[in-house]
Structures are given as C-alpha cells and as structure tokens.
Amino acid sequence: MRWKLTGRFLMTIICTVFCVILVNGIISIVLYVYHISNEDRPTSATDFTRSLARYIAKIDEEPQISDEGIATLQERNAWLQFLDDNGNVIGHALAPAAAPQHYTPIELIQAYKYRDKNQTTTLVAEHNGVTYLVGIQDASLSKIIITSNTSSITQFIAQFALIIIIVDIVIAIIIGFIFSSFLAKPIYRMIERIRMLKNRNFAVDSKRSKGLYRSIFHNLDDVAESLKLQEEERHKLEQMRNEWISNVSHDMKTPLAAIQGYAELLQGNVSTQEQSDYAEIIEKKSVYMRELLDDFTLTMRLRQQEMPLQLVDTNIVSFVRELVIDVLNDTTFSGSEITFNNQIDKLTKSIDTHLMKRALLNFIYNALVHNEGNVALDISIEEMNEVTVITISDNGKGIAEADLPQVFERYYRGTNTRNIKGTGLGMAIARDVIQAHGGEVELVSEIGIGTTIIVRL
Structure with a gap:
C-alpha cells in the first residue's frame, strides 16, 4: 500500500512536469510569432541595409x-x-x-x-x-557568420529537447520520491491505524505526529479510546448476561426440582392432608418461578430501554405518604418504627405510578426485611434546587463496604441476606426504574449504624 501511494504521487509529479514543458513550449512559440508579426521596423544591420532600398x-x-x-x-x-x-x-x-x-x-x-x-x-x-x-x-555591433547543415540543426534541436525532457523527468522522479516518502509515510500509518481498529486493536499510537496530520492522529487516538471503552463495556455486559442466564437457570432448577419431587410423591399412596400440603408447596414454587420470570423480563426491558413509561402528573408527597401508610398497615412489620417527614405539602412530578411504587417499596421492604424486627425507618421528602429528594434511612445492621458496589447488581445477595426469600432482582429493578425516570440513586451505609438510600428525581 505504501509503495502504491508513492507510485501514484510520482506519476502525478511526472505528468505535472510534462504539462509544464508543453505549456512553456506553446507560450514560447506564441510569443515569438507575436513578436515577428508586430515588429514595425527592422532592428538588425542587415534589415536596415535592405530597408534603404526604398x-x-x-x-x-x-x-x-x-x-x-x-x-x-x-x-x-x-x-x-x-x-x-x-x-x-x-x-x-x-x-x-x-x-x-x-x-x-x-x-x-x-x-x-x-x-x-x-x-x-x-x-x-x-x-x-x-x-x-x-x-x-557602431562599436557594439558585431557580425557572426555561421555555416551549418539544416538537417543537422533539426536533429540537434530534437536531441537537445529529448535530453532536456529526460533530465527534467529524472529530477522530478528524485524530488517526487523524496517528497512522496514524507507524504506517504503518515498516510500509511493512518491506514495501519484504521486496520488495527478494524481488528479490535485499540492501542494508542505512541508516535505523536507533529505535522499536517496531527489532528487526524489525535482523532484516531480518541476513536481508539472510545472503542476500547465500548469494548470493555460490551465484555462487561456479555459477562453480566452470562451471569444472568446462569443465575436464572440456577434459581429455576431449585423450584423445578421441588415441583418435580412433590409431583412424584403425589403419584404414590399419600393421605389427603399430605396431598394438600404438597399441592400448596407446588403452588408456592410455581408462583416464585412466575415472579422470577416477570422480574427478569422487567429488568431486561428497563435495561434495554424498551419499557414505555405511563407518565402521569402526580403529587409525589401524597404518593409517598400513601406508600408509608400501606406498609404500616402490613402486620408483618408491626414491630417496626416507621416515620414520614415532609418539608412541603405538594410537589407534582410526571411518573409511572405503578413502576415508581414498586421501586420505592423495594427500598422500604429491603430496609425492613434485612434488619431486625424492631428496626426504625425514617422516610422524608424535600425539594432542593428543583430536584425532588426522597430519603429512606434505617438504623439497622448496615452493609459491609465490600458489598456496597454490588448491591444494585442483578442476583447479588449480601452477607446479611442468606435466609431471605426473593428473586434477587429487587434492588436492580428499583434502580433501573429511577434511572428510567431520569433520576439517580445513592446508597450510603455503615456496619452497626444503618443504611440510607437517597433518590433524586
């Protein structure tokens, strides 16, 4: 490729020289003819002598x-x-x-x-x-007498012109080769860089060009950096997808094994009470599998931005207050202390009430389920710089620092959730719902002090 570029450049130089010679010859002939046709009086001594005849x-x-x-x-x-x-x-x-x-x-x-x-x-x-x-x-006037053969002169002029053309072409080739080496070298480097990017080699070029192509190489480095980050993200998503499939397969195998086992037991000689118990277990396992598949589908659609939001203008203060009341009415958490604090009475936001309710309840239930029964939970809502801030704080066991980066990962279970039921997708779904609304979630926790989740909309 490099020599191909050099050859094309040399041909361009040679054609240019040929055109220059041709144009110069034409101009010389035109000027000579113009000079002869516009000469009013003789200037040579011979022409002067002949002109006296008149x-x-x-x-x-x-x-x-x-x-x-x-x-x-x-x-x-x-x-x-x-x-x-x-x-x-x-x-x-x-x-x-x-x-x-x-x-x-x-x-x-x-x-x-x-x-x-x-x-x-x-x-x-x-x-x-x-x-x-x-x-x-006239002392400046001199006379030179030349005798020559016309055919020899014509032959000499032809030979002289041929030598001049050959010399000019050789010079053009030498200069063109030297110049094209400097011109073709960075172009060849650019082609190599593009080939490297095509082959997914995103290494940044260590040779920094300082010439005409500096901005091009700088942009190629930026492209390489961007593609490298995208490739890393793709690998990360690929790994996460494989983990999802592995975890879903694992989570599906356990209830399926239980359903299969109890179904086989039902085929034997069992009492009516045992049949009722086995059927109830099969139903619970089936419900769990359905919830797992629903959660899996939801989190995938949220991540792929394929979940259309049904936005409705809602008073977010009243919305959160009703969620707190629903939790207080649940006898499961009767021993927990839940308080609601609001700095304002009305704040309208466009939200998908179904998804937002699920997200906030996931945060609240996690705080209640993963702590002792007497945990105190404080929920507050306020507006700061036109941003709605919902804070959910507890005084529970807290989350280990090593676990914090993985809390929102799918199927991740911390060290304090070993015996807790669930699909393992709740926190990931809640975070994706908030982000789908253009918001963000922040998690702060310390062992022995408690955990705080801050939602900004």
Missing part, C-alpha cells in the same frame, strides 16, 4: 538616395556608397573622406566580414541593378 532610385541613369533616406542614415550613424560593376564608387551619401573610392572583390569580402579600424561595419546590398555599400559606425 529610398534609392535612378535619376538620369545615376543612382540617388532621397532626403528621407539620408535622414535615416543619420539616425543610424551610417553612410552609403554606390558602386558600379567594376567596384568603382559612383556616388555616396554621408561617406567619410577616408572611405575607399574603389573596391576589389577581395576588399569587398574583407569589408563585409570584418570591421575596420574606425569600428565601422560594412554591408553590401543590391536593388534594381544598383549596388550599394553601407557602413555603420
């Missing part, structure tokens, strides 16, 4: 140059001589006195090829049978 004419068979041509010579600091077929000067314009009056063919060649001691460059031209020699006094 000012030359024969008058009475004698070559003459017009006044405009003479002005042109003066502007260029040049002079002109007319020659006959034998090289004799038959006329001139602005020619110096030291200028030769006769030129042999060799002298013409020498004058054309080289400048004289006065830094005069000589050029020869012919127009309509008139031969004229032009001398330009």
Whole structure:
C-alpha cells in the first residue's frame, strides 16, 4: 500500500512536469510569432541595409538616395556608397573622406566580414541593378557568420529537447520520491491505524505526529479510546448476561426440582392432608418461578430501554405518604418504627405510578426485611434546587463496604441476606426504574449504624 501511494504521487509529479514543458513550449512559440508579426521596423544591420532600398532610385541613369533616406542614415550613424560593376564608387551619401573610392572583390569580402579600424561595419546590398555599400559606425555591433547543415540543426534541436525532457523527468522522479516518502509515510500509518481498529486493536499510537496530520492522529487516538471503552463495556455486559442466564437457570432448577419431587410423591399412596400440603408447596414454587420470570423480563426491558413509561402528573408527597401508610398497615412489620417527614405539602412530578411504587417499596421492604424486627425507618421528602429528594434511612445492621458496589447488581445477595426469600432482582429493578425516570440513586451505609438510600428525581 505504501509503495502504491508513492507510485501514484510520482506519476502525478511526472505528468505535472510534462504539462509544464508543453505549456512553456506553446507560450514560447506564441510569443515569438507575436513578436515577428508586430515588429514595425527592422532592428538588425542587415534589415536596415535592405530597408534603404526604398529610398534609392535612378535619376538620369545615376543612382540617388532621397532626403528621407539620408535622414535615416543619420539616425543610424551610417553612410552609403554606390558602386558600379567594376567596384568603382559612383556616388555616396554621408561617406567619410577616408572611405575607399574603389573596391576589389577581395576588399569587398574583407569589408563585409570584418570591421575596420574606425569600428565601422560594412554591408553590401543590391536593388534594381544598383549596388550599394553601407557602413555603420557602431562599436557594439558585431557580425557572426555561421555555416551549418539544416538537417543537422533539426536533429540537434530534437536531441537537445529529448535530453532536456529526460533530465527534467529524472529530477522530478528524485524530488517526487523524496517528497512522496514524507507524504506517504503518515498516510500509511493512518491506514495501519484504521486496520488495527478494524481488528479490535485499540492501542494508542505512541508516535505523536507533529505535522499536517496531527489532528487526524489525535482523532484516531480518541476513536481508539472510545472503542476500547465500548469494548470493555460490551465484555462487561456479555459477562453480566452470562451471569444472568446462569443465575436464572440456577434459581429455576431449585423450584423445578421441588415441583418435580412433590409431583412424584403425589403419584404414590399419600393421605389427603399430605396431598394438600404438597399441592400448596407446588403452588408456592410455581408462583416464585412466575415472579422470577416477570422480574427478569422487567429488568431486561428497563435495561434495554424498551419499557414505555405511563407518565402521569402526580403529587409525589401524597404518593409517598400513601406508600408509608400501606406498609404500616402490613402486620408483618408491626414491630417496626416507621416515620414520614415532609418539608412541603405538594410537589407534582410526571411518573409511572405503578413502576415508581414498586421501586420505592423495594427500598422500604429491603430496609425492613434485612434488619431486625424492631428496626426504625425514617422516610422524608424535600425539594432542593428543583430536584425532588426522597430519603429512606434505617438504623439497622448496615452493609459491609465490600458489598456496597454490588448491591444494585442483578442476583447479588449480601452477607446479611442468606435466609431471605426473593428473586434477587429487587434492588436492580428499583434502580433501573429511577434511572428510567431520569433520576439517580445513592446508597450510603455503615456496619452497626444503618443504611440510607437517597433518590433524586
């Protein structure tokens, strides 16, 4: 993958260089054509010499140059001589006195090829049978004569262009390879990190990137941390589910074994009283199994948020007071001291009365059942910062500190509940009901002093 990314980047660089060369060539050709087509007057010495032909004419068979041509010579600091077929000067314009009056063919060649001691460059031209020699006094002007083969020049230009293109491509490959190494390396690391996350490897990368991709790697670390926490939570829920199934299976086996045993006894020769006793035991075990399954279904629906709440605006003060009265009327707890304190007379809350009643009664019954018969129970309700606070306190045996974190776990039974009947789901259901209403539960306890449950809605 890393070399694939590098190769693609190199191809991009090479294509870019090729496009740059092509565009530069097109621009150069366009500029040259524009320069040639918009050139108003000649600038070279040869073009200047040829342009003088427009000012030359024969008058009475004698070559003459017009006044405009003479002005042109003066502007260029040049002079002109007319020659006959034998090289004799038959006329001139602005020619110096030291200028030769006769030129042999060799002298013409020498004058054309080289400048004289006065830094005069000589050029020869012919127009309509008139031969004229032009001398330009310009020290910066030089003449280079080149002889070449046109096909060789074309071949040289093609070879030169090919070499330039190859060199440019090689340079682009070298630079692109170096640059792409730095570019592809963090991308490859990102792909590896994503592959690790896919394989559930949530280890945080120890190499902290400080470049362009710093924020990306930081976000990948955050994703890894979040997925790690979710994975741990999933394992925890999986373990809890397995424990639920194991505990339910265990709790179901005991009453089923009893039902099966007493049913077998009923098939034998037993008295009417024994039949009645065995039937009563079977009924109790059946009721227990039904309650266990109902509680199990309820706690699962609450945890999965599949339990729709039937919310009704209710005076929570009157609601809690009626619960306390119901408990006081239960002869089972006649020896217990239960008090109710309220700071306000009316406080309306939207609650599911059925589920809320079960949750609060679970807290109250736990305080009464898991303590001695003379336990004192104090229930109070107040409002603090628009939060309804229901407090249930007892002066019973208390809960060991090691047991506190597990009190609300499903099927958990503390050290002081060994001989207490129940499904083991009461506290978990009560806590889930409160949370389903958007509230929270706090448990405070100390051995020998008592236990306090604080419900905030």
